[in-house]
Amino acid sequence: MRQRLIATLIAVLSMVLLAVMPAWWRQPKGLSYALDPDQFAARTEAMAKAHASGRSTETGQPIVRPPEGDVYLMARRWSWYPVLELEAGRRYRLHVASQDVVHGFHLSLNDAERLLVPGRVEVVTVRAEKPGRFAIVCSDYCGLEHNGMQAPLLVTDKP
Numbered sequence: 001m002r003q004r005l006i007a008t009l010i011a012v013l014s015m016v017l018l019a020v021m022p023a024w025w026r027q028p029k030g031l032s033y034a035l036d037p038d039q040f041a042a043r044t045e046a047m048a049k050a051h052a053s054g055r056s057t058e059t060g061q062p063i064v065r066p067p068e069g070d071v072y073l074m075a076r077r078w079s080w081y082p083v084l085e086l087e088a089g090r091r092y093r094l095h096v097a098s099q100d101v102v103h104g105f106h107l108s109l110n111d112a113e114r115l116l117v118p119g120r121v122e123v124v125t126v127r128a129e130k131p132g133r134f135a136i137v138c139s140d141y142c143g144l145e146h147n148g149m150q151a152p153l154l155v156t157d158k159p
């Protein structure tokens with residue numbers, strides 16, 4: 001009698017688990033979306049053109065100061081493009097993607113970590129409370145100059 005009850009319970013539980021499985025699979029594991037690398041490059045370039053604010057003496061990349069909202073960062077062997085200058089206290093959705101091979105994105109500000117697979121864009125929310133300099137480094141081995149693949153994330157006070 002008791003064994004039958006246990007067997008029935010296990011059967012019912014299995015059916016419930018099986019029923020919720022598709023929904024569980026569809027759940028996003030961190031926010032990301034598919035996008036052609038050329039299209040991502042175009043969006044990044046459009047932002048860089050519209051909000052250019054100088055050139056980084058450190059990395060040679062342009063410094064871009066975009067408004068609050070969606071901002072773009074491109075990884076390619078072996079640099080990050082462009083150098084972003086954000087404003088303290090504001091909230092940004094940072095879209096990051098690779099143009100060539102698999103890279104790793106790591107941001108010291110919030111310890112965000114994402115694997116950058118070409119063709120996929122990762123979205124990281126960024127909000128710095130105080131001005132400062134934070135480090136973006138590649139955290140997945142991507143070849144010869146992997147160790148040098150780093151860039152600053154600049155956070156400034158409100159003007």
Ligand SMILES: [Cu+2]
Nearest residue numbers: 138140142146
């Ligand atoms: Cu790397």
